[in-house]
Amino acid sequence: MQQSLEKRSLIFLLTFLLNRFIRSEYGAFWKCIQAGGFYIFTQLTKMLLLATFSPDAESLPTAANFNLLAEFLRSSVDIFDLLGIAFVLSRIPGKGHSKLISAGLGWAAAEVILSRGLILWVGARGAEFSWIYIQKCLESNISLIQHLTTATLLWLFSRHDLTKSFKPIVTMLLVATAYKGLWLDGVLRILSVGPWVSLALKALTTTSMGVLSLHIYAGLAQTIGI
Amino acid sequence: MFEDADNFADLFRGGFSVLLVTLPFLIILSSTPVLASNEFTIDRMTQYDVHGVAYGCRASNLNLEAKSLQTWTTSRHCVITRFQDLTVDQFREIRAKAGGIIILLPENLSILSSEEKQHIYMLEQAIMAQEISIPVYFSKYNPELNDIIDEISTSKEKQETSKNNKRESALSEIVNSISANGYQIVVSGASHSVNKQSKIPIIQGELAPVKNMKEGSVEKNTKLPLLIVTAHFDNFGLINHQLPNLDVTVFMSLVSAFSKIHSSPNTSPKYRIMFLLSESGTLLNFQGMKKWLDTNLDENMQIQNAEFVLCIDGIGQQSDTDTMYMHVSKPPKEGTSMSNFFKQLRATAQKYENVTVEGVHKKINLADVQLAWEHERFSMKRMPAFTLSSLKSHKDPLRSTIFVENQESHLQSAQRNAKILAEALGAYVFGNNNGELFSGASAISKELVKPWLYIRSTQVNNDLKNAFEKYLKNVKITYDKPDAREPDFMLYDGHDGTLNVYSVKPAVFDLFLTFVIVAYLSSVYLAIVSFPTFYDAICKMSNNKVKTN
Numbered sequence: 001m002q003q004s005l006e007k008r009s010l011i012f013l014l015t016f017l018l019n020r021f022i023r024s025e026y027g028a029f030w031k032c033i034q035a036g037g038f039y040i041f042t043q044l045t046k047m048l049l050l051a052t053f054s055p056d057a058e059s060l061p062t063a064a065n066f067n068l069l070a071e072f073l074r075s076s077v078d079i080f081d082l083l084g085i086a087f088v089l090s091r092i093p094g095k096g097h098s099k100l101i102s103a104g105l106g107w108a109a110a111e112v113i114l115s116r117g118l119i120l121w122v123g124a125r126g127a128e129f130s131w132i133y134i135q136k137c138l139e140s141n142i143s144l145i146q147h148l149t150t151a152t153l154l155w156l157f158s159r160h161d162l163t164k165s166f167k168p169i170v171t172m173l174l175v176a177t178a179y180k181g182l183w184l185d186g187v188l189r190i191l192s193v194g195p196w197v198s199l200a201l202k203a204l205t206t207t208s209m210g211v212l213s214l215h216i217y218a219g220l221a222q223t224i225g226i
Numbered sequence: 227m228f229e230d231a232d233n234f235a236d237l238f239r240g241g242f243s244v245l246l247v248t249l250p251f252l253i254i255l256s257s258t259p260v261l262a263s264n265e266f267t268i269d270r271m272t273q274y275d276v277h278g279v280a281y282g283c284r285a286s287n288l289n290l291e292a293k294s295l296q297t298w299t300t301s302r303h304c305v306i307t308r309f310q311d312l313t314v315d316q317f318r319e320i321r322a323k324a325g326g327i328i329i330l331l332p333e334n335l336s337i338l339s340s341e342e343k344q345h346i347y348m349l350e351q352a353i354m355a356q357e358i359s360i361p362v363y364f365s366k367y368n369p370e371l372n373d374i375i376d377e378i379s380t381s382k383e384k385q386e387t388s389k390n391n392k393r394e395s396a397l398s399e400i401v402n403s404i405s406a407n408g409y410q411i412v413v414s415g416a417s418h419s420v421n422k423q424s425k426i427p428i429i430q431g432e433l434a435p436v437k438n439m440k441e442g443s444v445e446k447n448t449k450l451p452l453l454i455v456t457a458h459f460d461n462f463g464l465i466n467h468q469l470p471n472l473d474v475t476v477f478m479s480l481v482s483a484f485s486k487i488h489s490s491p492n493t494s495p496k497y498r499i500m501f502l503l504s505e506s507g508t509l510l511n512f513q514g515m516k517k518w519l520d521t522n523l524d525e526n527m528q529i530q531n532a533e534f535v536l537c538i539d540g541i542g543q544q545s546d547t548d549t550m551y552m553h554v555s556k557p558p559k560e561g562t563s564m565s566n567f568f569k570q571l572r573a574t575a576q577k578y579e580n581v582t583v584e585g586v587h588k589k590i591n592l593a594d595v596q597l598a599w600e601h602e603r604f605s606m607k608r609m610p611a612f613t614l615s616s617l618k619s620h621k622d623p624l625r626s627t628i629f630v631e632n633q634e635s636h637l638q639s640a641q642r643n644a645k646i647l648a649e650a651l652g653a654y655v656f657g658n659n660n661g662e663l664f665s666g667a668s669a670i671s672k673e674l675v676k677p678w679l680y681i682r683s684t685q686v687n688n689d690l691k692n693a694f695e696k697y698l699k700n701v702k703i704t705y706d707k708p709d710a711r712e713p714d715f716m717l718y719d720g721h722d723g724t725l726n727v728y729s730v731k732p733a734v735f736d737l738f739l740t741f742v743i744v745a746y747l748s749s750v751y752l753a754i755v756s757f758p759t760f761y762d763a764i765c766k767m768s769n770n771k772v773k774t775n
Binding site: 128129134141211214215216218219221222 | 410728729730731735739750761764765767768769
């Protein structure tokens with residue numbers, strides 16, 4: 001039962017956000033909701049694209065075979081996620097940190113509710129204990145960091161006053177983010193490590209990407225004075 | 227500059243305390259839906275009443291923690307074990323104190339030693355002897371369930387040994403108890419309601435010379451001497467399951483063999499043979515036969531005057547013996563038809579299959595409500611009756627067992643005994659003892675015998691009825707229904723269910739996990755609260771870089 005604790009706490013946090021930000025003059029909560037709405041819209045677009053253009057259901061990767069081409073195609077569609085977040089960033093008014101955090105948080109919250117909520121609600125409440133739900137919760141924490149990083153990177157990418165030397169690094173990180181599912185899963189599959197180690201590796205990769213982006217962001221933020 | 231960030235941090239600061247208060251409520255309010263991991267089909271132990279005495283298992287709900295034979299302690303535990311491992315004493319203790327028991331039936335009885343087999347039969351008798359207030363379930367052999375039993379027993383044994391050694395530190399004890407795997411057992415779909423439709427069918431049919439039938443002289447026909455052959459149909463034992471019925475096999479082989487003789491006027495003997503099959507055996511105290519006698523005896527003097535009644539009971543179970551027993555309540559007097567038949571049977575058995583027939587005399591114990599043999603029902607009505615069986619004692623556990631040691635040898639002995647019976651009966655009705663009647667086209671072969679082994683009750687399908695109608699005349703089915711006020715017997719519904727085994731962690735593990743999660747959430751909280759400091763550090767680094775740039 002405790003395995004659903006994290007999810008519950010997340011949901012609770014969201015409710016708390018609601019109470020807090022309905023009264024708040026900044027309205028960060030509504031920005032989060034907006035970001036979530038965009039997330040849903042983006043996912044629908046992605047699904048449409050996948051259904052239309054992906055080769056066929058059988059060549060899609062399953063747990064058994066890791067089809068590189070199909071996985072590549074699938075990851076390419078993930079670029080729409082980036083477009084979605086970029087759109088959210090352009091639409092959400094706000095200054096500096098708040099804008100990035102609400103975009104990333106909203107996006108991540110929508111993702112966790114839509115893609116993991118049902119599994120946790122149905123599975124983790126069962127009589128049987130399984131570590132997989134704990135892993136899923138930790139994984140969604142990682143993806144929260146990832147989405148915050150992505151939002152930051154996109155914001156940096158859209159800035160014209162970014163230092164020239166940082167431009168290629170930002171672009172590279174963005175591409176790495178988009179195809180993260182492809183290369184990270186591929187590497188983990190080749191290493192054939194257990195679920196806990198792969199979770200740790202994912203956390204490590206994401207954190208280092210996050211710290212790098214934060215570093216660049218801090219530099220720019222200070223120059224433009226926010 | 228950090229207004230917004232502070233805002234976010236504030237939110238976590240306030241939220242954390244509220245979170246700790248709210249979480250327990252959320253946990254309490256949540257229900258636990260059932261998700262199956264391992265699903266097995268199991269049979270509930272049979273439940274029935276005879277003469278107001280309850281037998282079998284009286285409960286069906288089961289939702290408990292699984293424990294092995296050695297480790298169960300309270301009524302909150304459900305013992306899960308193999309049939310072979312259980313002893314009678316252990317079973318008695320479990321019946322009195324545990325919350326339930328699930329027993330895995332052995333896979334193949336023929337590979338067990340004779341002692342183990344004896345033990346199994348004894349245990350079966352012990353389980354059947356009384357009513358049981360805890361739910362008892364049986365599962366057919368299933369490797370997965372076997373593995374689960376293994377795991378439960380071994381993990382516990384390990385703990386036991388480590389406890390005995392006492393060299394393990396307290397810490398490793400704690401670690402052991404936290405990391406232990408438990409199993410939760412949930413049985414769904416089983417019920418134990420009274421079957422309002424409970425009834426015992428008794429099917430009868432007879433063979434009479436064709437010539438007389440054609441002439442339509444019923445008078446003449448009914449004046450012929452009458453023999454009655456009976457058997458009973460066991461449709462449940464320890465579990466409510468279709469059992470291979472050797473008695474019915476022999477019985478039906480006799481029916482089909484004699485119908486051939488009676489089919490032509492030239493060969494038909496000057497005897498009427500009545501075949502009677504009731505679906506209530508030892509366990510139901512031959513209730514069906516009682517009812518049949520009560521309804522038919524007064525109206526029909528013919529039945530009262532039957533030369534003898536031959537009951538078939540437990541005739542194939544003991545396949546490794548060359549002896550057949552003829553059980554009587556009173557030793558037959560010289561010159562009576564019963565004694566004549568006994569002599570005939572002895573001679574025939576010796577002649578064809580080298581089987582000896584022994585007479586066993588057991589007086590009816592009128593004080594005991596439970597009868598020993600079916601012929602006692604007839605003997606009590608002063609009809610000459612006896613039971614033919616390959617078992618010497620009426621207490622032999624083989625009579626009502628559900629276990630089948632060796633199907634092939636059982637069939638073989640059933641065929642052998644059917645042959646002996648048919649020849650002896652044939653010789654008796656024709657009054658000669660020289661020729662082999664059932665040979666060639668009418669021989670009682672294995673192919674003839676085998677199809678009857680798994681014939682279903684008339685309450686399930688019409689096979690038995692159709693067979694009777696094919697071979698016999700005047701087929702009639704009567705039903706014995708329990709009296710509404712004082713039922714002689716009562717059957718119960720819902721004998722099987724679904725067993726779900728969930729691997730669960732002990733309560734200590736839940737507590738431990740809660741602490742881990744709280745620690746994790748606290749660290750996340752601290753990380754968010756101290757994020758500005760971290761950000762400042764990064765800013766300084768960037769500043770330096772920008773400056774150097």
